[in-house]
Amino acid sequence: MVFIVLLVSSRYKPNLFKMKKLTTFVLILFAFAILFSQCKKESQDPPTIDVKLDGSIVNGPYIADYAVAKEGILRDIPQKYIDSARNLLHIAYQHTSHGTHITRGLFGLKDYKTGDNVLFGITNENPTTNKLDFNDYAIQNYAANGDDASDLSRNERAFIQATRNYLDDPDNARINVIVWSWCSIIGHSVTANYLDGMQILINEYGKNGSKIGTGAGKRAQPVYFVFLTGHAEIDNIGTGNPKNQADLIINFCNQNHQLCLDYYSIDTHDMSDNYWDDAGDDGNSTKYGGNFYSDWQNTHSSWYENKDPDGSVAYGEHNTQHITANRKAYAMWWILARIVGWDGTSK
DSSP: OHHHHHHHHHHOOOOHHHHHHHHHHHHHHHHHHHHHHHHHHHHHSOOOOOOOOSSOOOSSOOEEOTTTOSHHHHHHSOHHHHHHHHHHOEEEEEOSTTTHHHHHHHHHHTTSSTTHHHHTOEEESOOOTTSEEEEETOSGGGSOTTOOOSSTTSSTTHHHHHHHHHHHSGGGTTOOEEEEOOSOOTTOOIIIIIIHHHHHHHHHHSTTOTTBSSSTTOBSSOOEEEEEOOOOOSOOOSTTSHHHHHHHHHHHHHHHTOOEEOHHHHHHBOTTOOBOTTOOTTSEETTTTEEHHHHHHHHOOOOOOOBOTTSOBOOOTTOSSSHHHHHHHHHHHHHHHHHTTOOSSOO
16 A cells, blocks of 8 residues: 555645645545455454363253254354364264264265355364364274274273273374264163263363373373264164163263264154154154155255265265265264354354
C-alpha cells in the first residue's frame, strides 16, 4: 500500500486540495485492506483451545451410538475441536475384519465434500502436520509370545500385555489414543476379561497412571482408551449375545466416565432411528423385510464411498453398502472431539 502512495505522489503534482483528497482516499483503501485481511485470517484460523490431554474427559455423554452417528451431528461439532483432534491426537488401532468399518469410514470421509480433505485429513503410519495420525493394525505384533492379539475375540486377555508392550516402546511415545475392536463378541467374558483388562490399562497409562511420569519404565504422555461394543449378529438378545454384552460395556463406560463407540447400536438402528433387534452386521433384518441401510443408500445421495488407507474404494468388511462404515466414522470423530474437550452437545 505504501508503494501505491509513492507512485501516485510521483506521477501527479496536483494542488494541495487535490492532494489531500487523494491521500484520504488511499488511507480509506488501506483501512479496508487491513479489515479484509483480518477477517480472512480469522475465517481461516479458527479459535484455538487449551487442550491438556492428561487423560481426563469433560463431563457429558460418553457413548457414541446411533443417535450421534449422523452427518448432521458431525457437522455441528465446533470446528476448533475437530482441528484440535486432528492435530493433537495420535491413534493406534487394532482389529480384524469388522474393525475395518472405522478405518475405511475415516479414510473415505476426507474425500466426501469440499473442504473435508483438510477438515478430516488423515494419514496411516505417517505422522503429518495438520492431519490425524492414524496407525492401523498397530499392536498385534507386540503380543506376548504365543498370544494372538489380532483383535479382542482371540485370546481374551492378550490385548493387555500387547498394549503394554506397544506403549512401552519409545517409538510409540507420541501415541495418546488406543482402540481395540471385536470380531464376534458372543460368549466372551466381557466383565472378567475385557472390562477388567481395560481398567488395568487405564490405571497404568491413563490419567495419573502408575506408568505415567519420567524415568525407567515410564512414559510422559497419558493415554485415552476408547471402548467398543461388538457388532450385531441377528441372534442378538440373551446372555452372552451382542445386545446383552453391549449393555455391560455401556453401563461400565457411563459409570466410569469412559468413551465408547457403540457398534451394536449403529448396526441395529436404521436412519430413521428405528431399532431392529434381529439385525445383522450389514443392515439386514428379517423383521424389517430386507436391508435398511442398502434401501436408504439407494434412495439418498448424502453418503460417501468408504476407502482403504491406500485410497481404494471398499465397503467395510461383511458389508454390501457404505452407510454402516460412514456412521462409525462419524461416531469416531465425535469421540475424538470429546477427548480434546468438547462437551458432546454444544454447537
